[in-house]
Amino acid sequence: MVNGRNVERRTILKAAGATAATLGLAATTGCGGDGGASADGTVTIRYAWWGAEDRAQRINKTIALFEKKYPKIKVKTDFQPYLDFWKKFNTQASGGNPPDVFQNAIGFLRKYDAKNVLLDLSEQAKAGNLRMEGFRAGLEKFGEIDGKLLGVPVGSNSMALVIDKPVYARAGVKPEQGWTWDDYHAAMKKIREKTGRAGDTGPYNVMYLYDLYLRQNGKAFFTEDGLGFTEADLTDWWTKAKKGVEDGSYANQKKVAQIKPKSAVAGELAGGEFTWDNFTVRYTSEGKSEYGLAPIPTTDGKKTGQYLGSLMLSASKRTQHPKEVAQFIDFMVHDPEVAKIMGYDRGVPATQAQYDAYKPTDEVNKAIAAYEESLVEAGVLEPITPHPNGADVCEAAFLRIGEEVGLGKRSVDEAVKQFFTESKTALGS
Template structure:
């Protein structure tokens, strides 16, 4: 037996911390030092570019609020939530921390996050310029667990240089899944590069496809799909693989496990990758080729204004009022918005978004903004925030898809195994 402790066990241990600390913190105003100064701990994930921008925006806050300084910690995405769970369980959680929809329900259900509803209601947290569906995507069981810190949606990124070289048409928003696969077959035959990454293990793609079938990833506290739905999804992509539209299983595996900087569309191993639209700048840094981006195939109303990530406040923080004010500043101050740009997605505040859009010079950022602007009128309603256990639901989809991709199981067998694992992940009996 090793000494390793799972993130879930660490998070479970963290429950006691906010319960013990939250009572004292809730009784009064923020507790500053003897000199009235406050040092606020802030934790986020991201690359060095995000770190530099965030630190600059926090310095702007300090310039306007000299009694507030920051203890800043950041790291790459990998291992971030293990570290956050460790800090929380160890009684040393950050006052303000970045989180996404993979984990927000889990942290909220364990009473780690502060309910921001009272701050929203009295105006200390201003969401009046946010799209309503966007800020509501931070609600968990009627409590506002996090402030949406950017709008994003799914994006099919393609290698425009490759297509132009062989005089091939670009994919378009609104093409059906079957049309996309047929297009990818043509690319594979003509350019000798697989036309599309196989997204059968991508929860983003599966989720959009489900919504186009009138279903959803979750339905209340249960899965919103059946083994028959998953079988149909896996069969769709088995057909694509059999036609040569995708790379072989070993290369698909690379696309499944790698980070954004090594997606197949930039390593030259596929003409398209299935990502989030705001990741265009990071992709572009890793290729000399020109890239384009459109919506996922099918009816674009299945996509929605997703909160790319949130800032949440620790419920037991001694400086919770200050932490909320900092989050409010970063989201709503135009000067801070210009600093942060679109690194975390399009700014949630629509006025700030316009300021940022007008000031952007990066062509890849302009593409992200343009595709989002094109799709906003077509978006459907946002789904509920994913259930606790969602991160496991995602990883189990990759595992099941790969069983089918490698031919170790039939699509039906892999689908049955996936539904069983996904039900277990969310505690569905």
């Protein structure tokens, strides 16, 4: 799952300078996997993901464990920053040469299923090569689309409000589960008055936050075949965001842009911002303060609209080694040692076995685990909104156009019309 504001930050901060050569990774060529088996029965599968040096080092350690357990299966690796990954993958898929197994996200399942790229892993599960039990609550059916198993979750995350804890303390603001948007907006003004800092970075282009707001009000960003909201809805959202900047509740968007890739929270322009819970560690590395997680505000004091998001592992329909690919996925999502190596790099481990195997000792990751446990205990989690074919294009448009509104490059009315024009084209509606 991808948050637009943070895609850029994590690709720049963590991807800068990472190369296959410096990490000692096996180079992946334009040709496919080995096709068959070698003389001794060894097969080779290709595995690709987005990320950078730290994730690559962790993943390669897990691959070493896998190859030790399955000496007849070798794994070639390839990784890219997020945007570069999908450019390369799209080229490979269009050419009929996607990797055998790859990191995936909910916004791409229907897109590449429609292009006949994704392998339905159901048969491998039935054959016993891939276990689909033991997943944490909210993730059991995450990768199932239209009756097909197109992805297997590796970790979970959920939207949260990341806050600068000392700033909130100085302002006397204590967010609690069930607080309303009225409470939130009052808190933003109080932070501004008491600390001189904007309360929040601003919600212009945080698509998944807008999705939660819509879900709280009986709608959703996506339906199975299109957008689940109107131009009037989006006009209201962006108009309120603009007013928030004008009254100082939200940060000046030009200043936010100037300090990128650092976040406005770590850059001390805002007291908090909405993002995925497992990104908290990035704020700690960027800033000098202490950061924490606060609940999502609600419309009625009860419904947050939240769901667990997840990165997934998917397989290519063209793979010549479906059994071995399934065994690889099974190992990566169930083996306890993998969790100890990966930690929360891709979110909180998706299976209970891996969740139990990795117990964070640092305060940041402890807070992430506690936050997700609190969502289960509060009973606020719901099924994720379906993502239609073309959802990834809509998300990119929301990110870009929302930022343009914040920077004053487009009026709200112009931006809304542009977003709906691009989305209707992408969704074929």
